[in-house]
Amino acid sequence: xxxxxxxxxxxxxxxxxxxxxxxxxxxxxxxxxxxxxxxxxxxxxxxxxxxxxxxxxxxxxxxxxxxxxxxxxxxxxxxxxxxxxxxxxxxxxxxxxxxxxxxxxxxxxxxxxxxxxxxxxxxxxxxxxxxxxxxxxxxxxxxxxxxxxxxxxxxxxxxxxxxxxxxxxxxxxxxxxxxxxxxxxxxxxxxxxxxxxxxxxxxxxxxxxxxxxxxxxxxxxxxxxxxxxxxxxxxxxxxxxxxxxxxxxxxxxxxxxxxxxxxxxxxxxxxxxxxxxxxxxxxxxxxxxxxxxxxxxxxxx
Numbered sequence: 674x675x676x677x678x679x680x681x682x683x684x685x686x687x688x689x690x691x692x693x694x695x696x697x698x699x700x701x702x703x704x705x706x707x708x709x710x711x712x713x714x715x716x717x718x719x720x721x722x723x724x725x726x727x728x729x730x731x732x733x734x735x736x737x738x739x740x741x742x743x744x745x746x747x748x749x750x751x752x753x754x755x756x757x758x759x760x761x762x763x764x765x766x767x768x769x770x771x772x773x774x775x776x777x778x779x780x781x782x783x784x785x786x787x788x789x790x791x792x793x794x795x796x797x798x799x800x801x802x803x804x805x806x807x808x809x810x811x812x813x814x815x816x817x818x819x820x821x822x823x824x825x826x827x828x829x830x831x832x833x834x835x836x837x838x839x840x841x842x843x844x845x846x847x848x849x850x851x852x853x854x855x856x857x858x859x860x861x862x863x864x865x866x867x868x869x870x871x872x873x874x875x876x877x878x879x880x881x882x883x884x885x886x887x888x889x890x891x892x893x894x895x896x897x898x899x900x901x902x903x904x905x906x907x908x909x910x911x912x913x914x915x916x917x918x919x920x921x922x923x924x925x926x927x928x929x930x931x932x933x934x935x936x937x938x939x940x941x942x943x944x945x946x947x948x949x950x951x952x953x954x955x956x957x958x959x960x961x962x963x964x965x966x967x968x969x970x971x972x973x974x
Contacts, residue, residue, distance in 0.1 A: 697744070702774065703767030704759040708744040711737030714967075715777040717768070718744050721786025721811065722884075723847065723869035723877050725751025728785055731952045732959065743771065743780070745788075749876020751868070761883045765795050772802055779804035781966055783959065786811050786945065787884055789902070796900065797892040805899040805966035807959060810945055812902070812928050813889035819928060828882040835878035843874040855946050857907055865946055893931035899969050900932050901962040903955070904939045905947035934969070936962075 697708040708726060716736060720728040726744040736742050747764065749755035768791075772780060781804050784792040789811010796806050821827050838846070847870045851862035904925050906918045916924070922937045929935055938958050943950035 702771035704748045704756045704763065705767045705771065706746040706748075706753060707771060708746075710742045710744065711740055713740040715775075715780035716740045716742050716963075717771070717777075717780050717782050718742060719782065719784035719788030719792060720745070720747070720750070721784075721788050722880060723750060723872040724785065724788075725753075725868070725871070727751070727868050728946070728948065731948050732956070735956060736959075743775075743777075747876075747880070749873040749880070752871045753873075755873050755876040755879075761791060761794070761880070761887070764791060765798060768795055769799055769802065779970065781805050781807065781963060783807045783809070784811055785809040785948075787880060790815075790884060790887060790889070793893075793896075793900070794887070794889050796896045796898065797889060800895065800897045803898060804970050805901070805962070807901045807903070807962040807966075809903040809947060810905055812925065813893055814887065814928055815884055816924075816928065818885065819888070819890075824886050824888065828885040831885050832878055832882035835881060836875055838874050838878070840874060843877075844870045851946075854910075854944055856944050857942055857950050861946075861949050865949065890928070890931065893929065894933065896932050897934075899934040899936070899962075899966050900929070901936045901938060901958075901965070902929060903947060903958055904937055905943035905945060905950070906939050906941040907944050908942065910944070936965070938962075 697710050699706070699708050701707065710733060718729050718733070720726065725746045729744060733742055733744065746753055748759045771777070782792040782795065784806070786809070789808030790813070792806045792808055792811065793813050796803065818827060847866040848863065851866040851869070852859065855865055856862040902925060904922050906921050908918070911917070911921060918939050918941055922939045925937050926935070940947050940951050940954045940958060948955045
């Protein structure tokens with residue numbers, strides 16, 4: 674009998690194959706590697722920690738029919754060599770350079786995890802350069818650290834914990850992470866862990882530490898464009914802390930309080946890589962977000 678896990682794995686394999694054969698122009702903007710697909714209004718897709726363009730495998734083939742899609746890979750991730758001086762701050766400059774050098778008119782940033790946080794900070798600094806942000810489980814402060822009083826110590830502890838990992842330990846940790854936090858499907862989790870393990874452990878440690886340093890909440894009111902945040906929810910994961918789906922969305926809203934045009938959309942059942950767990954719901958949410966951002970742009974003119 675064909676199992677649901679087999680079907681999920683087969684669909685994922687097909688999406689990987691389809692994505693592999695998409696034609697793309699490739700170039701660099703500072704420390705960012707860019708792949709350009711399609712044609713139309715611009716979208717910039719930014720992955721999260723330990724990730725690459727494969728995060729958008731189930732998404733990009735739908736978007737390129739109507740948009741020019743710029744897929745970003747960060748230094749040290751997905752087989753790329755690390756860049757010694759690359760920081761989240763320098764990546765903002767590289768992202769702005771991409772927008773200016775390509776003469777992109779108000780692109781939408783669609784970003785996952787660390788990429789979502791990067792996009793929120795970019796929005797605070799350059800809100801007039803973009804049309805909006807769709808952040809997939811990417812917030813203004815790392816969940817659970819919002820009350821931290823010494824972020825430098827938090828970052829140093831995270832860096833020390835991760836930087837001396839052997840590659841074997843890193844691979845094992847990626848498998849554990851994907852099984853418990855990444856995806857609700859075991860086969861998908863295993864495949865995603867194989868992909869995320871292509872990243873450089875030291876680069877992942879450094880960007881994780883930099884992420885721990887950030888608390889963007891004081892500047893959130895400076896964001897003038899719409900921000901849609903996707904909140905994945907899997908009930909068994911939150912049952913032990915007594916949080917339901919509405920409660921998690923409310924928690925995310927508190928972490929993003931101050932953004933004038935904020936919407937939180939929950940997708941369930943799903944974990945952090947929601948685009949693989951619930952692709953159709955995810956596509957619908959992206960379509961909704963892009964439509965709302967387009968309407969906002971029309972109203973602003």
